[in-house]
Amino acid sequence: MISELVVDVQPKEVTIAVLEDKKLVELQQEAQDESFAVGNIYLGRVKKLMPALNAAFVDVGHKKDAFLHYLDLGVEFNSITYFQKFVSDKKKIPQLQKMKLQRIIEKEGTISDVLKVGQEILVQIAKEPISTKGPRLTAEISFAGRFMVLIPFIDRVSVSQKIMSREERARLRQLIQSIKPKNFGVIIRTNAEGKRVAELDAELKNLLKKWEDNIVKLQKAKAPSLIFEETGRTVALLRDIFNPSFEQIHVNDKNVTKEISEYVSIIAPDKKNVVKPYNGALPILDNFGVTKQIKSLFGKTVTFKNGAYLIIEHTEALHVIDVNSGNRNKSSLGQEDSAYMVNVAAAEEIARQLRLRDMGGIIVVDFIDMNKGEHRNNLLTKMQEFMEKDRARHNILPLSKFGLMQITRQRVRPEMEVATSEICPTCFGKGKIKSSILFTDTLEGKIDYLANKLKVKKFVLHIHPYVAAYIQQGLFSLKYKWKKKYSVGMKIVPNQKLGFLQYAFYDKDGNEIDLKEEIEMK
Incomplete structure (x- = not known):
C-alpha cells in the first residue's frame, strides 16, 4: 500500500488529505487561527464548582467555560499546585527535579476539597469544543512526541501494550529509566520499538526543553492565557501517522514545506526526500483527485x-x-x-x-x-x-x-463536515439567473475592469473546468483574444471547487482580487 499526504495551505485554512493507494482515507481542515486544539496548555481560572457533578468550570479564554472533572485532575495535582507557588517567584526558575513530590489526592475525593473559585490552575485541552460544549480539560500535563509522552510530576515509566516482546519492553523501560530526570514520567509509544538510544535520548531532550520553555512563560502569565500551543496541525498529524510506507508528501506552501522537511529529517532522516513542494498550475487538491473524492464521499x-x-x-x-x-x-x-x-x-x-x-x-x-x-x-x-x-x-x-x-x-474533535451541494453561484438561491450564454461577456467585463480601472496587468482566473475548456479551445481562443485586446498577462486555472458559473481572480502573489457582484450589476 502506498501512502501519500497532500497539504493545501490557503490564507484562511489548511487542508490535509491522507491518501492510501490514491484513495482518500483521512481529511483534516482547520482555520489558520484555530485555537483550543487538543494538547494546548493554558493557565486557567476556576469560575464555578459543581459538587453534584464533582467537577469545575474553568475560564481558559473560550466563549464557553471549559469542563474539568475531579478524575481528570490527576493523582499528582497537589504537586502541580505546590510547584505553581514557586513559579510565582519571578527571580529564579524552579527545578522540578529538585522538588519533593506531594501526597497524591484521593481517588474518591470531591472537587471542593481540592479547588476553590478564583484559583489559577495549569490545564491542558483533552477534547476540543464541540457544538455547544466548551473544551474538556485535564490537569495531568503531558508533551507528546513520536516515540514517547513526557508527563511532569510523575516518577515512573510505562510501555505501550502493543509492544509484545518482553525483551524489548524491558530494554526500553530500563533505557528510559536511566536517562530521564527525576520527577518526570514517560509513556513509551509503540513507535519506539527497535529504536536506538540516540534517537530516544534526542526526543526526550526535545520534550524536556518544551517543559522548560513553558515554565518561563508561566512565570509571566496571567489567567486566562495560553502557555503552550501544540505543534502545527500538519506536523502533529505526521507525528501520529508517519510510517515507512509514506512515498510522497506534497505541500503547496514554501514555509510549511520547510517545517515538514525539518521534522521528517529529525524523525526519519532516510525519508527526508519524500517532502515535495507543489508548484503546479492546478489547485493541489484537484491535481491529486482529492476534490472529486470529497464531493462524492461526504x-x-x-x-x-x-x-x-x-x-x-x-x-x-x-x-x-x-x-x-x-x-x-x-x-x-x-x-x-x-x-x-x-x-x-x-x-x-x-x-x-x-x-x-x-x-x-x-x-x-x-x-x-x-x-x-x-x-x-x-x-x-x-x-x-x-x-x-x-x-x-x-x-x-x-x-x-x-x-x-x-x-x-473516541471523539476529541468536532466531526468533519463538508457541504457537497452547491448554492447557485449566480442567483444565490433566488431562482433567477442571467442567461448562461452571456457568462463569457461577464468575464470579459471583469477583465476590462481589472485592466483599465484597477490597472492590474497580470492575474490568474479560476473557473469551472468545463468553462475553462470552452474559453481556451481553438487557435484563436477567447483567452487569446482577451489577452491581445486588453494587453494583459492572464492564466486560466480549472478549479473543481467552483460552480459552473463561478469565478475567482487572483493577483500574481496569489491574493484574491475581490470583484463582487455589485460591480457587475452597475
Missing part, C-alpha cells in the same frame, strides 16, 4: 461497489448507517451469499468513512440481514480488521439479533 448517500450504497445520518451523539444493496444483481449467488458480500464491502467503506469524517460517539450500523451464524461472525472479524488502521480508540460489538452492529469511537 454526502448523505455514499455509493461503493456494484451499485450498493450507504445512507449516513447524524445526531449530536449518535450516527446511524444503513447498508443497501441497490441495483446490485449477482445471479450466480444466492440471497444469503450476496448479502454477505455486500455487507463485507460496506464494512470496508464504513471503516474508511469513520476515519474520513472523524465520526465519534456511538455508531449504529444496520447491515443487510444474514441468517448464517458463520457469516455474522465473519463480518465482525472483517470489521475489526478494517478498523485496525484507525488511530482513535474504538470498540466493536457483535451483530445483534436485529442485524445491528454497535461501534463506539
